Amino acid sequence: MPDTPTTPTALTARRPARSPMAPPRSFHWSRRVFLTLLTAFVLLPVYVMVSSSLKPLQDVSGKFRWLPSGLTIRPYIDIWSTIPLARYFTNSLIVAGAATAGSVVIAVFAAYAVSRYSFRGKRVFTVTVLSTQMFPGILFLLPLFLLYVNIGNTTGIALFGSRGGLILTYLTFTLPFSIWMLIGYFDSVPKDLDEAALVDGCGPLGALFRVVVPAAIPGIVAVAVYAFMTAWGEVLFASVMTNDTTRTLAVGLQGYSTLNDVYWNQIMAASLVVSVPVVAGFLLLQRYLVAGLTAGAVK
Amino acid sequence: MTTTLPEQGTRPVHKSSPGTARGPRRPGRIKRIGLPYLLLLPALLLELLVHLVPMVIGITMSFKELTQFYIRDWGTAPWSGIDNYRLSVDVNGPVGDALLHSFLVTVAFTLLSVGLCWAIGTTAAIYMQDTFRGRGLLRTVFLIPYALPVYAAVITWAFMFQHDNGLVNHVLHDQLHLTDQPSFWLIGDNSFYALLTVSVWKGWPFAFLIVMAGLQNIPHELYEAAALDGAGLWQQIRRITLPSLRPVNQVLVLVLFLWTFNDFNTPYVLFGKSAPEAADLISVHIYQSSFVTWNFGTGSAMSVLLLLFLLVVTGLYLLLTSRGRKTADA
Numbered sequence: 001m002p003d004t005p006t007t008p009t010a011l012t013a014r015r016p017a018r019s020p021m022a023p024p025r026s027f028h029w030s031r032r033v034f035l036t037l038l039t040a041f042v043l044l045p046v047y048v049m050v051s052s053s054l055k056p057l058q059d060v061s062g063k064f065r066w067l068p069s070g071l072t073i074r075p076y077i078d079i080w081s082t083i084p085l086a087r088y089f090t091n092s093l094i095v096a097g098a099a100t101a102g103s104v105v106i107a108v109f110a111a112y113a114v115s116r117y118s119f120r121g122k123r124v125f126t127v128t129v130l131s132t133q134m135f136p137g138i139l140f141l142l143p144l145f146l147l148y149v150n151i152g153n154t155t156g157i158a159l160f161g162s163r164g165g166l167i168l169t170y171l172t173f174t175l176p177f178s179i180w181m182l183i184g185y186f187d188s189v190p191k192d193l194d195e196a197a198l199v200d201g202c203g204p205l206g207a208l209f210r211v212v213v214p215a216a217i218p219g220i221v222a223v224a225v226y227a228f229m230t231a232w233g234e235v236l237f238a239s240v241m242t243n244d245t246t247r248t249l250a251v252g253l254q255g256y257s258t259l260n261d262v263y264w265n266q267i268m269a270a271s272l273v274v275s276v277p278v279v280a281g282f283l284l285l286q287r288y289l290v291a292g293l294t295a296g297a298v299k
Numbered sequence: 300m301t302t303t304l305p306e307q308g309t310r311p312v313h314k315s316s317p318g319t320a321r322g323p324r325r326p327g328r329i330k331r332i333g334l335p336y337l338l339l340l341p342a343l344l345l346e347l348l349v350h351l352v353p354m355v356i357g358i359t360m361s362f363k364e365l366t367q368f369y370i371r372d373w374g375t376a377p378w379s380g381i382d383n384y385r386l387s388v389d390v391n392g393p394v395g396d397a398l399l400h401s402f403l404v405t406v407a408f409t410l411l412s413v414g415l416c417w418a419i420g421t422t423a424a425i426y427m428q429d430t431f432r433g434r435g436l437l438r439t440v441f442l443i444p445y446a447l448p449v450y451a452a453v454i455t456w457a458f459m460f461q462h463d464n465g466l467v468n469h470v471l472h473d474q475l476h477l478t479d480q481p482s483f484w485l486i487g488d489n490s491f492y493a494l495l496t497v498s499v500w501k502g503w504p505f506a507f508l509i510v511m512a513g514l515q516n517i518p519h520e521l522y523e524a525a526a527l528d529g530a531g532l533w534q535q536i537r538r539i540t541l542p543s544l545r546p547v548n549q550v551l552v553l554v555l556f557l558w559t560f561n562d563f564n565t566p567y568v569l570f571g572k573s574a575p576e577a578a579d580l581i582s583v584h585i586y587q588s589s590f591v592t593w594n595f596g597t598g599s600a601m602s603v604l605l606l607l608f609l610l611v612v613t614g615l616y617l618l619l620t621s622r623g624r625k626t627a628d629a
Contacts, residue, residue, distance in 0.1 A: 114339075134557045136560075168345070236586070278446060
């Protein structure tokens with residue numbers, strides 16, 4: 001994209017402003033030292049995770065060793081039988097996938113309304129929805145627990161202990177931020193485009209799905225990644241609202257350490273396996289996600 | 300259907316007044332007024348069910364004597380007035396004393412963690428403002444802590460902090476001989492620093508991301524003008540970069556504060572169900588006192604107190620930082 005430093009556009013990724021003066025030599029040295037240390041700090045757990053997952057058990061039970069005494073892929077085979085990892089994995093996929101899909105669809109509608117219409121209560125809506133983001137999760141935990149239990153008792157709809165309850169919870173918890181991010185993206189789609197679609201005979205929903213949504217795909221991808229990551233990593237509600245059959249990875253992974261032996265090599269292998277889907281997704285789509293995450297704060 | 304959206308050219312964007320008063324001739328008018336609400340309906344219903352109703356229930360619960368006998372039918376629990384609150388804030392009783400301790404630990408932890416996250420993130424962002432070889436790769440690497448699922452990352456840290464087979468003791472004790480004996484990191488006083496390390500490791504990339512984005516919006520000309528005036532690098536950072544980042548920092552620090560103060564995942568995964576006293580963050584504290592004693596009334600009262608505290612702090616913070624900015628601009 002062309003480098004236009006004179007127009008301070010908010011969303012487009014410009015090349016960073018460079019200090020015109022050549023920085024002193026000490027700057028380069030201090031930068032090298034700082035960034036090297038920081039990289040080491042960031043990568044240390046990653047190295048431990050990867051190397052330990054390839055170690056035989058005696059290497060992780062005794063004194064820590066930087067290098068394995070021998071490489072083995074046994075941990076990657078054993079993780080599936082030590083605990084029902086496949087079941088937890090499936091549960092996490094279902095819960096995070098469904099919550100993501102729901103969150104994206106509902107957020108698209110809501111963000112379209114806020115971005116394209118002016119209506120009574122708009123400001124109240126956006127402020128109220130956003131402010132729920134600041135509330136501590138613990139505040140909702142006990143009431144939701146009670147609410148789900150009581151809904152189950154009176155209507156027979158099993159929300160407590162089921163994947164449905166967890167999906168509903170995660171969906172709603174990711175909704176405020178998803179809406180917020182999407183409003184930013186939809187605002188950046190020129191309104192002339194939906195005008196043209198309306199003139200061509202599309203209804204408002206036609207304009208939304210044929211024009212606005214395709215133009216805002218990066219934003220929608222960003223929202224989906226955010227929602228999936230959040231649902232995939234949530235521990236608090238998963239620890240209370242799931243049972244043996246509906247347990248997600250966030251809680252299930254602790255199963256390796258409650259046994260008599262702590263299979264650290266398996267724990268590390270499992271941690272790596274469950275991280276791959278989200279980390280790969282995040283790093284592949286980081287450009288979109290970063291733009292979405294930062295747009296609101298920088299604007 | 301073509302009339303359901305007013306033409307852009309004729310519709311001034313009034314944020315405060317509802318722009319629905321115009322165009323009474325149009326047949327789709329009612330639909331047009333209703334449509335935004337229809338679009339919002341699913342979001343509203345969910346927010347109502349999962350956020351607002353539970354909040355009302357939570358506040359109601361805090362005035363009840365809600366022990367395990369009433370959980371199946373919480374409406375029948377007897378009212379207890381402000382007993383739960385009295386219990387929570389009575390620092391001479393064991394419950395209030397523990398809550399106060401947990402609160403103070405959380406405040407100290409949050410201040411340190413947010414400060415460090417901000418400092419590291421800002422420093423890294425400023426260092427990486429210029430392009431250099433490997434910058435893109437480094438940026439990706441720096442995002443890893445943010446991308447990893449919390450429990451996977453924190454379990455790895457828990458392994459590193461193990462007494463007998465952890466990396467930290469191996470380096471500090473076996474290799475560098477800094478300690479006489481291997482230390483305990485996940486119990487006792489050290490647990491505070493272990494928690495802080497993990498929290499900073501996880502939190503700083505977000506600050507980095509936001510500050511990076513903020514730096515890109517600083518006009519190039521400002522630096523050129525400063526350089527012409529003979530301002531050195533440090534002066535440019537102090538006089539241009541940091542002041543320009545103020546609005547970004549205002550949001551960033553608030554978000555970091557709220558996340559850190561409410562953090563449950565990190566301590567819960569790092570320490571398991573019983574957090575050591577030195578690292579007894581308030582979310583875990585409320586969780587434990589609720590689900591260990593099954594006294595949801597007191598737990599709710601504590602949650603409401605926590606919410607009130609956060610509201611007051613956020614309000615004051617926004618008031619102070621916004622006023623400061625206005626006078627700076629004038």
